[in-house]
Amino acid sequence: MCRWIAYLGQPTYIAEFLYDGPRSLCAQAQQSHKAKLGVHGDGGGLGWYGDQKCPGLYRNEGPAWADPNLRELTAQLKAKLFFAHVRASTGAPNTFVNCHPFRMNHWLFMHNGQIGEFGKIQRKLEQALSEDAYAAMQGTTDSELMFGLLVTNGLFNDPEAAIRTTLNSIRAVMLEQGIKDPFRATFAISNGEQIWAVRWSTDVYAPSLYQRDLNGDILLASEPLDSEAQNWQEIPPNSLVCLRRAAGAKTEIEIEELFDEVPHVRAV
Template structure:
Protein backbone atom coordinates (compact mmCIF):
# COMPACT_ATOMS: atom_id res chain seq x y z
CA UNK A 1 0.00 0.00 0.00
CA UNK A 2 1.26 3.42 -0.95
CA UNK A 3 0.28 7.08 -1.03
CA UNK A 4 0.09 9.34 -4.05
CA UNK A 5 -0.80 12.84 -5.26
CA UNK A 6 -1.66 14.29 -8.67
CA UNK A 7 -1.87 17.94 -9.65
CA UNK A 8 -3.50 19.17 -12.86
CA UNK A 9 -4.09 22.82 -13.70
CA UNK A 10 -1.90 25.89 -13.92
CA UNK A 11 1.85 25.51 -13.50
CA UNK A 12 2.87 25.23 -9.84
CA UNK A 13 6.14 24.48 -8.23
CA UNK A 14 6.01 20.89 -7.07
CA UNK A 15 7.04 21.91 -3.57
CA UNK A 16 3.72 23.67 -3.16
CA UNK A 17 2.00 20.30 -2.98
CA UNK A 18 4.73 17.77 -2.31
CA UNK A 19 6.62 19.53 0.49
CA UNK A 20 4.65 22.39 2.00
CA UNK A 21 1.22 21.12 3.09
CA UNK A 22 1.11 20.01 6.71
CA UNK A 23 0.09 16.55 5.62
CA UNK A 24 2.05 16.54 2.37
CA UNK A 25 3.14 13.37 0.68
CA UNK A 26 6.48 13.74 2.45
CA UNK A 27 4.66 13.83 5.77
CA UNK A 28 2.60 10.84 4.67
CA UNK A 29 5.78 8.92 3.90
CA UNK A 30 6.45 8.94 7.65
CA UNK A 31 2.89 8.94 8.98
CA UNK A 32 0.06 8.10 6.67
CA UNK A 33 -3.33 8.29 8.35
CA UNK A 34 -5.65 6.28 6.16
CA UNK A 35 -3.31 3.61 4.86
CA UNK A 36 -2.79 0.00 5.80
CA UNK A 37 0.90 0.79 6.18
CA UNK A 38 1.62 3.91 8.15
CA UNK A 39 5.19 4.14 6.91
CA UNK A 40 5.72 4.60 3.20
CA UNK A 41 9.50 4.48 3.15
CA UNK A 42 10.32 2.02 0.39
CA UNK A 43 11.27 4.54 -2.24
CA UNK A 44 9.31 7.21 -4.05
CA UNK A 45 8.90 8.81 -7.43
CA UNK A 46 8.00 11.95 -9.34
CA UNK A 47 6.58 12.10 -12.85
CA UNK A 48 5.88 15.39 -14.56
CA UNK A 49 5.00 16.82 -17.95
CA UNK A 50 7.35 19.57 -19.06
CA UNK A 51 8.18 20.77 -22.53
CA UNK A 52 8.20 17.33 -24.11
CA UNK A 53 5.33 14.96 -24.80
CA UNK A 54 6.97 12.27 -22.65
CA UNK A 55 6.99 12.83 -18.93
CA UNK A 56 10.11 13.20 -16.82
CA UNK A 57 10.77 10.63 -14.11
CA UNK A 58 12.72 10.82 -10.90
CA UNK A 59 12.57 7.67 -8.78
CA UNK A 60 14.75 6.80 -5.85
CA UNK A 61 15.05 4.06 -3.23
CA UNK A 62 15.65 6.32 -0.24
CA UNK A 63 12.62 7.28 1.83
CA UNK A 64 11.11 10.48 0.44
CA UNK A 65 11.57 12.24 3.76
CA UNK A 66 15.36 12.09 3.57
CA UNK A 67 16.16 12.79 -0.05
CA UNK A 68 17.78 16.17 -0.67
CA UNK A 69 17.52 15.76 -4.43
CA UNK A 70 13.75 15.46 -4.12
CA UNK A 71 13.59 18.71 -2.16
CA UNK A 72 15.70 20.55 -4.69
CA UNK A 73 13.73 19.21 -7.65
CA UNK A 74 10.42 20.11 -6.03
CA UNK A 75 11.68 23.66 -5.47
CA UNK A 76 12.85 24.02 -9.08
CA UNK A 77 10.34 22.13 -11.14
CA UNK A 78 7.13 23.82 -12.13
CA UNK A 79 4.51 21.83 -13.98
CA UNK A 80 0.87 21.89 -14.86
CA UNK A 81 0.53 18.18 -14.40
CA UNK A 82 2.57 15.95 -12.15
CA UNK A 83 2.41 12.71 -10.20
CA UNK A 84 4.13 11.99 -6.89
CA UNK A 85 4.19 8.66 -5.07
CA UNK A 86 5.63 7.22 -1.86
CA UNK A 87 5.90 3.47 -1.63
CA UNK A 88 5.19 0.87 1.01
CA UNK A 89 6.29 -2.40 -0.52
CA UNK A 90 3.92 -5.34 -0.42
CA UNK A 91 6.86 -7.70 -0.76
CA UNK A 92 8.97 -6.82 -3.77
CA UNK A 93 12.41 -5.30 -3.42
CA UNK A 94 13.21 -1.67 -2.77
CA UNK A 95 14.58 -0.82 -6.20
CA UNK A 96 14.11 2.10 -8.53
CA UNK A 97 12.43 -0.10 -11.11
CA UNK A 98 9.80 -0.99 -8.52
CA UNK A 99 9.04 2.66 -7.69
CA UNK A 100 6.05 4.45 -9.16
CA UNK A 101 5.14 6.25 -11.32
CA UNK A 102 5.75 4.10 -14.37
CA UNK A 103 5.98 5.68 -17.82
CA UNK A 104 5.29 4.29 -21.26
CA UNK A 105 5.44 6.71 -24.14
CA UNK A 106 3.34 9.71 -23.12
CA UNK A 107 1.54 7.82 -20.38
CA UNK A 108 2.17 7.94 -16.66
CA UNK A 109 0.70 5.52 -14.16
CA UNK A 110 0.85 5.02 -10.43
CA UNK A 111 -0.98 2.71 -8.11
CA UNK A 112 -1.98 2.12 -4.54
CA UNK A 113 -3.29 -1.36 -3.99
CA UNK A 114 -2.42 -4.92 -4.74
CA UNK A 115 -3.28 -7.87 -6.89
CA UNK A 116 -4.22 -10.44 -4.25
CA UNK A 117 -2.22 -13.66 -4.44
CA UNK A 118 -0.03 -12.10 -7.07
CA UNK A 119 2.80 -14.62 -6.84
CA UNK A 120 0.41 -17.33 -7.94
CA UNK A 121 -0.58 -15.55 -11.16
CA UNK A 122 2.50 -13.43 -11.78
CA UNK A 123 3.44 -15.30 -14.94
CA UNK A 124 -0.06 -14.98 -16.31
CA UNK A 125 -0.22 -11.27 -15.59
CA UNK A 126 3.16 -10.83 -17.27
CA UNK A 127 1.88 -12.84 -20.20
CA UNK A 128 -0.79 -10.14 -20.67
CA UNK A 129 1.97 -7.68 -21.63
CA UNK A 130 2.33 -7.64 -25.40
CA UNK A 131 5.77 -8.35 -26.87
CA UNK A 132 6.20 -4.76 -28.00
CA UNK A 133 5.95 -3.52 -24.42
CA UNK A 134 7.74 -6.34 -22.67
CA UNK A 135 11.15 -4.60 -22.87
CA UNK A 136 9.59 -1.95 -20.60
CA UNK A 137 9.14 -4.55 -17.85
CA UNK A 138 12.07 -3.36 -15.72
CA UNK A 139 10.97 -4.41 -12.25
CA UNK A 140 8.99 -7.10 -10.50
CA UNK A 141 5.96 -5.34 -9.02
CA UNK A 142 2.40 -6.29 -9.71
CA UNK A 143 1.74 -2.59 -10.38
CA UNK A 144 4.18 -2.32 -13.27
CA UNK A 145 2.93 -5.56 -14.80
CA UNK A 146 -0.64 -4.37 -14.45
CA UNK A 147 0.20 -1.04 -16.11
CA UNK A 148 1.96 -2.66 -19.06
CA UNK A 149 -0.87 -5.15 -19.44
CA UNK A 150 -3.34 -2.25 -19.52
CA UNK A 151 -1.11 -0.27 -21.87
CA UNK A 152 -1.09 -3.25 -24.19
CA UNK A 153 -4.83 -2.84 -24.64
CA UNK A 154 -4.33 0.57 -26.23
CA UNK A 155 -4.37 3.60 -23.99
CA UNK A 156 -4.54 6.27 -26.65
CA UNK A 157 -8.01 5.43 -27.90
CA UNK A 158 -9.86 4.31 -24.80
CA UNK A 159 -7.81 4.54 -21.63
CA UNK A 160 -10.70 3.81 -19.28
CA UNK A 161 -11.76 0.86 -21.36
CA UNK A 162 -8.20 -0.46 -21.30
CA UNK A 163 -8.11 -0.22 -17.52
CA UNK A 164 -11.49 -1.87 -17.07
CA UNK A 165 -10.65 -4.62 -19.49
CA UNK A 166 -7.31 -5.21 -17.83
CA UNK A 167 -8.83 -5.36 -14.37
CA UNK A 168 -11.51 -7.75 -15.60
CA UNK A 169 -8.92 -10.02 -17.13
CA UNK A 170 -6.91 -10.03 -13.91
CA UNK A 171 -9.97 -10.80 -11.84
CA UNK A 172 -10.62 -13.71 -14.14
CA UNK A 173 -7.05 -14.93 -13.66
CA UNK A 174 -7.46 -14.60 -9.90
CA UNK A 175 -10.72 -16.51 -9.98
CA UNK A 176 -9.14 -19.18 -12.13
CA UNK A 177 -6.37 -19.60 -9.58
CA UNK A 178 -8.81 -19.78 -6.70
CA UNK A 179 -7.44 -16.59 -5.17
CA UNK A 180 -9.68 -15.12 -2.50
CA UNK A 181 -7.67 -12.05 -1.63
CA UNK A 182 -9.06 -8.90 -3.28
CA UNK A 183 -7.87 -6.89 -6.23
CA UNK A 184 -7.39 -3.33 -4.97
CA UNK A 185 -6.72 -0.56 -7.37
CA UNK A 186 -6.61 3.13 -6.52
CA UNK A 187 -4.59 4.47 -9.37
CA UNK A 188 -3.83 7.49 -11.54
CA UNK A 189 -3.27 7.55 -15.26
CA UNK A 190 -2.46 10.44 -17.58
CA UNK A 191 -1.21 11.25 -21.05
CA UNK A 192 -0.30 14.82 -20.17
CA UNK A 193 -3.72 16.20 -21.13
CA UNK A 194 -6.26 13.95 -19.50
CA UNK A 195 -6.10 12.62 -15.95
CA UNK A 196 -7.96 9.58 -14.68
CA UNK A 197 -8.21 8.60 -11.04
CA UNK A 198 -9.59 5.16 -10.26
CA UNK A 199 -10.88 3.93 -6.94
CA UNK A 200 -11.75 0.30 -7.21
CA UNK A 201 -11.64 -2.88 -5.21
CA UNK A 202 -13.09 -6.33 -5.72
CA UNK A 203 -14.04 -6.28 -2.04
CA UNK A 204 -15.63 -3.43 -0.10
CA UNK A 205 -12.36 -1.88 1.05
CA UNK A 206 -11.16 0.17 -1.89
CA UNK A 207 -8.16 2.30 -0.87
CA UNK A 208 -9.21 5.90 -0.31
CA UNK A 209 -9.08 8.65 -2.90
CA UNK A 210 -9.88 12.34 -2.53
CA UNK A 211 -9.82 15.42 -4.67
CA UNK A 212 -9.85 19.12 -4.00
CA UNK A 213 -10.00 22.20 -6.16
CA UNK A 214 -7.26 24.72 -5.55
CA UNK A 215 -6.83 28.05 -7.34
CA UNK A 216 -4.06 26.41 -9.36
CA UNK A 217 -6.11 23.39 -10.32
CA UNK A 218 -7.34 20.04 -9.12
CA UNK A 219 -5.45 17.77 -6.77
CA UNK A 220 -6.14 14.07 -6.42
CA UNK A 221 -4.64 12.42 -3.37
CA UNK A 222 -4.75 9.23 -1.33
CA UNK A 223 -5.62 11.34 1.69
CA UNK A 224 -6.16 15.07 2.26
CA UNK A 225 -2.92 17.05 2.22
CA UNK A 226 -4.06 19.56 4.82
CA UNK A 227 -6.39 19.99 7.76
CA UNK A 228 -9.21 21.52 5.75
CA UNK A 229 -10.81 18.16 5.36
CA UNK A 230 -14.13 19.72 4.45
CA UNK A 231 -12.57 20.99 1.23
CA UNK A 232 -11.70 17.51 0.11
CA UNK A 233 -14.20 15.32 -1.69
CA UNK A 234 -13.99 11.61 -1.06
CA UNK A 235 -14.28 9.69 -4.29
CA UNK A 236 -16.81 6.89 -3.75
CA UNK A 237 -15.63 3.31 -4.07
CA UNK A 238 -15.71 1.89 -7.57
CA UNK A 239 -15.67 5.30 -9.16
CA UNK A 240 -13.68 7.18 -11.70
CA UNK A 241 -12.57 10.81 -11.48
CA UNK A 242 -11.62 12.24 -14.83
CA UNK A 243 -10.59 15.67 -15.96
CA UNK A 244 -8.79 17.47 -18.73
CA UNK A 245 -6.06 20.00 -18.06
CA UNK A 246 -7.91 23.19 -17.24
CA UNK A 247 -11.22 21.41 -16.83
CA UNK A 248 -13.23 20.30 -13.84
CA UNK A 249 -13.24 16.83 -12.39
CA UNK A 250 -16.13 14.55 -13.21
CA UNK A 251 -17.04 11.51 -11.18
CA UNK A 252 -18.65 8.47 -12.67
CA UNK A 253 -19.25 4.96 -11.44
CA UNK A 254 -16.79 2.48 -12.84
CA UNK A 255 -18.77 0.54 -15.40
CA UNK A 256 -18.29 -2.96 -14.16
CA UNK A 257 -20.18 -4.68 -16.94
CA UNK A 258 -17.04 -5.59 -18.89
CA UNK A 259 -15.75 -7.41 -15.84
CA UNK A 260 -18.47 -9.99 -15.76
CA UNK A 261 -18.52 -10.37 -19.50
CA UNK A 262 -14.89 -11.37 -19.47
CA UNK A 263 -15.03 -13.57 -16.43
Protein backbone atom coordinates in the same frame (compact mmCIF):
# COMPACT_ATOMS: atom_id res chain seq x y z
CA MET B 1 0.32 0.25 0.31
CA CYS B 2 1.39 3.65 -1.02
CA ARG B 3 0.42 7.30 -1.04
CA TRP B 4 0.20 9.42 -4.19
CA ILE B 5 -0.98 12.74 -5.58
CA ALA B 6 -1.86 13.86 -9.11
CA TYR B 7 -2.31 17.47 -10.22
CA LEU B 8 -3.71 19.16 -13.33
CA GLY B 9 -3.94 22.93 -13.54
CA GLN B 10 -1.93 26.09 -13.88
CA PRO B 11 1.84 25.51 -13.60
CA THR B 12 2.76 25.39 -9.92
CA TYR B 13 5.79 24.56 -7.79
CA ILE B 14 5.65 20.87 -6.91
CA ALA B 15 7.42 21.29 -3.54
CA GLU B 16 4.30 22.97 -2.16
CA PHE B 17 2.49 19.61 -2.18
CA LEU B 18 5.43 17.42 -1.24
CA TYR B 19 6.84 19.37 1.72
CA ASP B 20 4.61 22.21 2.88
CA GLY B 21 2.44 21.49 5.89
CA PRO B 22 2.11 18.71 8.46
CA ARG B 23 0.18 16.45 6.05
CA SER B 24 2.15 16.98 2.85
CA LEU B 25 2.99 13.90 0.82
CA CYS B 26 6.40 13.50 2.48
CA ALA B 27 4.81 13.98 5.89
CA GLN B 28 2.32 11.23 5.02
CA ALA B 29 5.25 9.02 4.05
CA GLN B 30 6.40 9.24 7.67
CA GLN B 31 2.97 9.09 9.33
CA SER B 32 -0.11 8.35 7.27
CA HIS B 33 -3.60 8.97 8.64
CA LYS B 34 -5.56 6.81 6.19
CA ALA B 35 -3.26 3.96 5.13
CA LYS B 36 -2.97 0.51 6.68
CA LEU B 37 0.80 1.04 6.87
CA GLY B 38 1.85 4.16 8.74
CA VAL B 39 5.31 4.58 7.16
CA HIS B 40 6.02 4.65 3.42
CA GLY B 41 9.80 4.57 3.17
CA ASP B 42 10.41 2.14 0.29
CA GLY B 43 11.13 4.74 -2.34
CA GLY B 44 9.55 7.75 -3.95
CA GLY B 45 9.12 9.21 -7.38
CA LEU B 46 7.97 12.11 -9.47
CA GLY B 47 6.71 12.37 -13.04
CA TRP B 48 5.92 15.71 -14.66
CA TYR B 49 4.99 17.25 -17.99
CA GLY B 50 6.73 20.40 -19.14
CA ASP B 51 7.49 21.71 -22.63
CA GLN B 52 8.29 18.27 -24.03
CA LYS B 53 5.71 15.65 -24.96
CA CYS B 54 7.57 12.97 -23.02
CA PRO B 55 7.34 13.53 -19.25
CA GLY B 56 10.28 13.94 -16.93
CA LEU B 57 10.85 11.14 -14.45
CA TYR B 58 12.70 11.03 -11.13
CA ARG B 59 12.75 7.96 -8.86
CA ASN B 60 14.78 6.94 -5.83
CA GLU B 61 14.56 3.79 -3.72
CA GLY B 62 15.25 5.67 -0.46
CA PRO B 63 12.70 7.42 1.77
CA ALA B 64 11.29 10.43 -0.07
CA TRP B 65 11.44 12.67 3.00
CA ALA B 66 15.20 12.10 3.27
CA ASP B 67 15.98 12.67 -0.41
CA PRO B 68 17.76 16.05 -0.80
CA ASN B 69 17.73 15.78 -4.60
CA LEU B 70 13.95 15.48 -4.67
CA ARG B 71 13.63 18.52 -2.41
CA GLU B 72 15.99 20.58 -4.59
CA LEU B 73 14.28 19.51 -7.80
CA THR B 74 10.72 20.23 -6.69
CA ALA B 75 11.66 23.60 -5.16
CA GLN B 76 12.65 24.82 -8.63
CA LEU B 77 10.26 22.88 -10.82
CA LYS B 78 6.86 24.10 -11.99
CA ALA B 79 4.49 21.80 -13.83
CA LYS B 80 0.94 21.91 -15.18
CA LEU B 81 0.52 18.17 -14.65
CA PHE B 82 2.49 15.96 -12.30
CA PHE B 83 2.37 12.68 -10.39
CA ALA B 84 4.15 12.11 -7.07
CA HIS B 85 4.32 8.83 -5.18
CA VAL B 86 5.74 7.40 -1.94
CA ARG B 87 6.00 3.63 -1.68
CA ALA B 88 5.40 1.02 1.01
CA SER B 89 6.26 -2.32 -0.55
CA THR B 90 3.80 -5.19 -0.37
CA GLY B 91 6.47 -7.73 -1.23
CA ALA B 92 8.43 -6.65 -4.32
CA PRO B 93 12.09 -5.69 -3.62
CA ASN B 94 12.93 -2.14 -2.66
CA THR B 95 14.82 -1.19 -5.82
CA PHE B 96 14.89 1.82 -8.12
CA VAL B 97 13.02 0.09 -10.95
CA ASN B 98 10.13 -0.80 -8.64
CA CYS B 99 9.47 2.83 -7.71
CA HIS B 100 6.56 4.75 -9.21
CA PRO B 101 5.61 6.45 -11.45
CA PHE B 102 6.21 4.20 -14.44
CA ARG B 103 6.64 5.66 -17.92
CA MET B 104 5.98 4.24 -21.37
CA ASN B 105 6.24 6.52 -24.41
CA HIS B 106 4.58 9.75 -23.21
CA TRP B 107 2.33 8.04 -20.66
CA LEU B 108 2.68 7.88 -16.87
CA PHE B 109 1.15 5.42 -14.41
CA MET B 110 1.20 5.06 -10.61
CA HIS B 111 -0.70 2.79 -8.26
CA ASN B 112 -1.66 2.11 -4.68
CA GLY B 113 -3.03 -1.29 -3.77
CA GLN B 114 -2.35 -4.95 -4.36
CA ILE B 115 -3.38 -7.87 -6.54
CA GLY B 116 -4.24 -10.59 -4.02
CA GLU B 117 -1.82 -13.55 -3.99
CA PHE B 118 0.02 -11.96 -6.90
CA GLY B 119 2.82 -14.52 -6.91
CA LYS B 120 0.38 -17.29 -7.85
CA ILE B 121 -0.78 -15.54 -11.02
CA GLN B 122 2.16 -13.32 -11.98
CA ARG B 123 3.41 -15.65 -14.71
CA LYS B 124 -0.03 -16.07 -16.26
CA LEU B 125 -0.58 -12.31 -16.32
CA GLU B 126 2.83 -11.75 -17.88
CA GLN B 127 1.93 -14.16 -20.66
CA ALA B 128 -0.94 -11.85 -21.62
CA LEU B 129 1.39 -8.89 -22.28
CA SER B 130 2.08 -7.68 -25.79
CA GLU B 131 5.66 -7.92 -27.02
CA ASP B 132 6.19 -4.17 -26.63
CA ALA B 133 4.70 -4.07 -23.14
CA TYR B 134 6.75 -7.06 -22.00
CA ALA B 135 9.97 -5.55 -23.41
CA ALA B 136 9.31 -2.31 -21.51
CA MET B 137 9.05 -4.04 -18.11
CA GLN B 138 11.98 -3.24 -15.80
CA GLY B 139 10.80 -4.25 -12.33
CA THR B 140 8.82 -6.96 -10.58
CA THR B 141 5.78 -5.19 -9.11
CA ASP B 142 2.14 -5.98 -9.74
CA SER B 143 1.79 -2.24 -10.41
CA GLU B 144 4.12 -2.17 -13.40
CA LEU B 145 2.60 -5.36 -14.74
CA MET B 146 -0.83 -3.74 -14.50
CA PHE B 147 0.50 -0.80 -16.54
CA GLY B 148 1.76 -3.24 -19.16
CA LEU B 149 -1.65 -4.90 -19.32
CA LEU B 150 -3.32 -1.51 -19.75
CA VAL B 151 -1.02 -0.80 -22.70
CA THR B 152 -1.69 -4.27 -24.12
CA ASN B 153 -5.43 -3.68 -23.83
CA GLY B 154 -5.41 -0.45 -25.83
CA LEU B 155 -4.53 2.30 -23.36
CA PHE B 156 -3.02 4.56 -26.02
CA ASN B 157 -6.23 4.55 -28.07
CA ASP B 158 -9.07 4.24 -25.55
CA PRO B 159 -7.99 4.64 -21.90
CA GLU B 160 -11.40 4.05 -20.34
CA ALA B 161 -12.03 0.82 -22.26
CA ALA B 162 -8.48 -0.35 -21.47
CA ILE B 163 -9.02 0.26 -17.76
CA ARG B 164 -12.23 -1.77 -17.63
CA THR B 165 -10.80 -4.56 -19.78
CA THR B 166 -7.65 -4.81 -17.66
CA LEU B 167 -9.44 -4.92 -14.31
CA ASN B 168 -11.85 -7.55 -15.63
CA SER B 169 -9.04 -9.67 -17.09
CA ILE B 170 -7.07 -9.66 -13.82
CA ARG B 171 -10.20 -10.51 -11.86
CA ALA B 172 -10.95 -13.37 -14.27
CA VAL B 173 -7.51 -14.91 -13.71
CA MET B 174 -7.94 -14.59 -9.95
CA LEU B 175 -11.28 -16.39 -10.14
CA GLU B 176 -9.81 -19.06 -12.39
CA GLN B 177 -7.01 -19.71 -9.88
CA GLY B 178 -9.29 -19.63 -6.84
CA ILE B 179 -7.64 -16.55 -5.32
CA LYS B 180 -9.33 -15.55 -2.08
CA ASP B 181 -7.45 -12.34 -1.27
CA PRO B 182 -8.91 -9.10 -2.70
CA PHE B 183 -7.68 -7.02 -5.60
CA ARG B 184 -7.52 -3.40 -4.43
CA ALA B 185 -6.45 -0.42 -6.51
CA THR B 186 -6.35 3.29 -6.76
CA PHE B 187 -4.26 4.38 -9.71
CA ALA B 188 -3.70 7.30 -12.05
CA ILE B 189 -2.73 7.42 -15.72
CA SER B 190 -1.88 10.40 -17.92
CA ASN B 191 -0.93 11.22 -21.49
CA GLY B 192 0.14 14.76 -20.61
CA GLU B 193 -3.23 16.30 -21.41
CA GLN B 194 -5.68 14.38 -19.26
CA ILE B 195 -5.61 12.27 -16.12
CA TRP B 196 -7.65 9.12 -15.61
CA ALA B 197 -7.89 7.73 -12.09
CA VAL B 198 -9.59 4.74 -10.50
CA ARG B 199 -10.79 3.81 -7.04
CA TRP B 200 -11.81 0.16 -7.00
CA SER B 201 -11.66 -3.10 -5.08
CA THR B 202 -13.07 -6.61 -5.22
CA ASP B 203 -14.05 -6.25 -1.57
CA VAL B 204 -15.56 -3.36 0.38
CA TYR B 205 -12.20 -1.88 1.37
CA ALA B 206 -11.16 0.16 -1.64
CA PRO B 207 -8.06 2.28 -0.90
CA SER B 208 -8.91 5.89 -0.16
CA LEU B 209 -8.91 8.66 -2.77
CA TYR B 210 -9.84 12.34 -2.50
CA GLN B 211 -10.09 15.37 -4.74
CA ARG B 212 -9.75 19.08 -4.05
CA ASP B 213 -10.59 22.06 -6.25
CA LEU B 214 -7.82 24.67 -5.98
CA ASN B 215 -9.52 27.65 -7.62
CA GLY B 216 -10.03 25.81 -10.87
CA ASP B 217 -7.05 23.45 -10.58
CA ILE B 218 -7.67 19.87 -9.39
CA LEU B 219 -5.59 17.77 -7.03
CA LEU B 220 -6.19 14.07 -6.47
CA ALA B 221 -4.67 12.50 -3.35
CA SER B 222 -4.68 9.19 -1.51
CA GLU B 223 -5.53 11.23 1.55
CA PRO B 224 -6.02 14.96 2.28
CA LEU B 225 -2.88 17.07 2.41
CA ASP B 226 -4.27 19.21 5.23
CA SER B 227 -6.72 18.96 8.12
CA GLU B 228 -9.41 21.11 6.44
CA ALA B 229 -11.88 18.30 5.82
CA GLN B 230 -14.44 20.60 4.19
CA ASN B 231 -11.99 21.32 1.34
CA TRP B 232 -11.78 17.69 0.24
CA GLN B 233 -14.30 15.41 -1.42
CA GLU B 234 -13.96 11.65 -1.21
CA ILE B 235 -14.03 9.79 -4.51
CA PRO B 236 -16.60 6.99 -4.13
CA PRO B 237 -15.48 3.36 -4.48
CA ASN B 238 -16.04 1.80 -7.91
CA SER B 239 -15.26 5.11 -9.63
CA LEU B 240 -13.53 6.17 -12.82
CA VAL B 241 -12.30 9.77 -12.70
CA CYS B 242 -11.29 11.91 -15.66
CA LEU B 243 -9.56 15.31 -15.39
CA ARG B 244 -9.21 17.55 -18.43
CA ARG B 245 -8.30 21.17 -18.93
CA ALA B 246 -11.21 23.19 -20.32
CA ALA B 247 -10.92 25.98 -22.86
CA GLY B 248 -11.32 28.58 -20.11
CA ALA B 249 -8.15 27.32 -18.36
CA LYS B 250 -10.17 25.53 -15.70
CA THR B 251 -9.75 21.85 -14.91
CA GLU B 252 -12.92 19.83 -15.26
CA ILE B 253 -13.53 16.62 -13.33
CA GLU B 254 -15.92 13.85 -14.31
CA ILE B 255 -16.68 10.89 -12.04
CA GLU B 256 -18.64 7.87 -13.22
CA GLU B 257 -19.24 4.34 -12.06
CA LEU B 258 -16.53 1.98 -13.19
CA PHE B 259 -18.78 -1.09 -13.31
CA ASP B 260 -22.55 -1.49 -13.03
CA GLU B 261 -22.02 -3.75 -10.05
CA VAL B 262 -19.09 -3.84 -7.66
CA PRO B 263 -17.42 -7.22 -8.29
CA HIS B 264 -16.26 -9.50 -5.53
CA VAL B 265 -13.68 -12.24 -5.78
CA ARG B 266 -14.93 -15.65 -4.66
CA ALA B 267 -12.89 -18.82 -4.61
CA VAL B 268 -13.98 -21.36 -7.21
